[in-house]
Amino acid sequence: MASLGKVFSQVENEEADGDKDNLSGRNFASGFTGVTAHPDPSVNSRQEFGDLRSPEKTKDVWKPKNHPKVHKPIMTSPLDSMPLIPWGNQYPLDGETLIMINTCAADCTIQILYFLYTYTHIGKTFINKKNDYLATCLLNVFNHMNNWRFDDARLVWVEKILKQPINDLLNLWSGERASGTKAVKDWMQIVTKTTKCSNDFCPNFEEQISIISPLNLFPTTPHLISQWFDEGIEQQCATCLSSQKTRFALPNAADVIVYTCNSRWGNKFHSTEEDLAQEQIINNKVYSVVAYTLYTGSHYYAVLWHQNKRYTYDDRSKPLLLQKRTQVSSDGISSVWLTLK
Numbered sequence: 224m225a226s227l228g229k230v231f232s233q234v235e236n237e238e239a240d241g242d243k244d245n246l247s248g249r250n251f252a253s254g255f256t257g258v259t260a261h262p263d264p265s266v267n268s269r270q271e272f273g274d275l276r277s278p279e280k281t282k283d284v285w286k287p288k289n290h291p292k293v294h295k296p297i298m299t300s301p302l303d304s305m306p307l308i309p310w311g312n313q314y315p316l317d318g319e320t321l322i323m324i325n326t327c328a329a330d331c332t333i334q335i336l337y338f339l340y341t342y343t344h345i346g347k348t349f350i351n352k353k354n355d356y357l358a359t360c361l362l363n364v365f366n367h368m369n370n371w372r373f374d375d376a377r378l379v380w381v382e383k384i385l386k387q388p389i390n391d392l393l394n395l396w397s398g399e400r401a402s403g404t405k406a407v408k409d410w411m412q413i414v415t416k417t418t419k420c421s422n423d424f425c426p427n428f429e430e431q432i433s434i435i436s437p438l439n440l441f442p443t444t445p446h447l448i449s450q451w452f453d454e455g456i457e458q459q460c461a462t463c464l465s466s467q468k469t470r471f472a473l474p475n476a477a478d479v480i481v482y483t484c485n486s487r488w489g490n491k492f493h494s495t496e497e498d499l500a501q502e503q504i505i506n507n508k509v510y511s512v513v514a515y516t517l518y519t520g521s522h523y524y525a526v527l528w529h530q531n532k533r534y535t536y537d538d539r540s541k542p543l544l545l546q547k548r549t550q551v552s553s554d555g556i557s558s559v560w561l562t563l564k
C-alpha cells in the first residue's frame with residue numbers, strides 16, 4: 224500500500240500548491256477570522272473590535288472581487304482518482320512470499336481494460352454484454368482495483384484469466400501478447416479471413432475461410448491494419464509457390480478492437496507514436512484510439528486517450544500518477560485499443 228500513501232501525499236501537495244494560487248483571498252479571510260477568533264455571536268463582539276467590518280454590515284467586502292478564487296482541491300482530469308496498478312511486488316501468499324516481477328505488460332492491459340470499463344460507456348457496455356467467464360473474471364479484477372487490492376487484481380489476471388500457475392516467483396517477462404492482450408483474444412474472434420491461391424491446379428485455389436482475431440495479425444505499424452483490410456495481403460502459396468491472396472473483413476462492426484504490433488526489429492522500432500492517428504478506419508468503419516501501449520525495448524507503458532487528452536500510465540513511475548502527455552516519444556507502438564465511433 225506504499226503507492227496509496229504516495230498518491231495521498233501528492234494530493235496534499237497539490238492542495239498546498241492551490242493555497243499559493245489563492246494567497247490573496249486566503250490572506251484576507253485569515254486576517255478577518257484570525258483577529259476575531261470565532262467570536263460568540265451572542266456577545267457584542269463587533270463593538271469590541273471597533274470598526275472591523277463584518278459580512279453582515281458591509282457586504283461589498285465579500286463580493287467576488289475580493290475572493291477571486293474559491294479554494295478547491297485541484298482536479299486536472301476526471302481520471303485523477305483512477306486507481307493505478309503498480310509494478311511488481313512482494314506479496315504474502317499461503318505463508319510464502321510471492322514475488323511478482325516484470326509485470327508491466329500485464330499491468331498495462333489490466334489498466335486499459337479498467338479504464339475502458341470505468342470511464343467509457345462503450346467499454347462498459349461491451350464488457351457487460353459479454354456475460355461469460357472472462358467478463359466475470361474481469362469484473363473481479365476491477366473490483367480489486369476499486370479497493371486498491373492491486374496484488375489480488377493481478378493474481379486473478381494471471382491465475383484465472385491467463386491460466387498460468389502461481390509459484391513463489393511470478394515473472395511475467397513474456398511480452399504483451401502473452402501476458403496482456405492474449406486475455407481478450409477470444410472476444411476478438413471477429414475477423415473473416417479468406418485465402419485463395421491464384422493457381423487453379425492448386426488445392427488452395429478453393430477459398431479457405433476462417434474466423435480469426437485481430438490479435439492473430441502481426442502488423443509492424445497501425446497503418447498496415449487498415450491497409451490489410453482495404454487491400455488484403457499478397458503472399459506466396461505454401462503449396463505451389465504461386466501468388467496467393469488473403470483478404471480480411473469485419474462482417475459486424477465491433478465496439479472494441481485491439482491489435483498488437485510487432486513494434487521492434489533489432490534495435491529499431493517499426494512505428495512510433497507519430498504514426499498513430501487518433502482515428503483509424505478499418506473495413507470502412509471509423510474507430511477512435513482510446514488507448515495504446517508503447518515499448519521501450521525492455522518495458523511497456525500505456526497511454527490513455529480520454530476526452531481529447533492523452534495521459535501516460537507507467538506502472539514504474541514514482542509517485543504512481545497519471546501524467547498528462549504532451550510529447551510524442553520514439554518508443555515503439557505495441558498494442559492499439561479502438562472503440563467504434
Ligand SMILES: [Zn+2]
Pocket residue numbers: 420421422425426427428460461462463464465467
Ligand atoms: Zn497454391
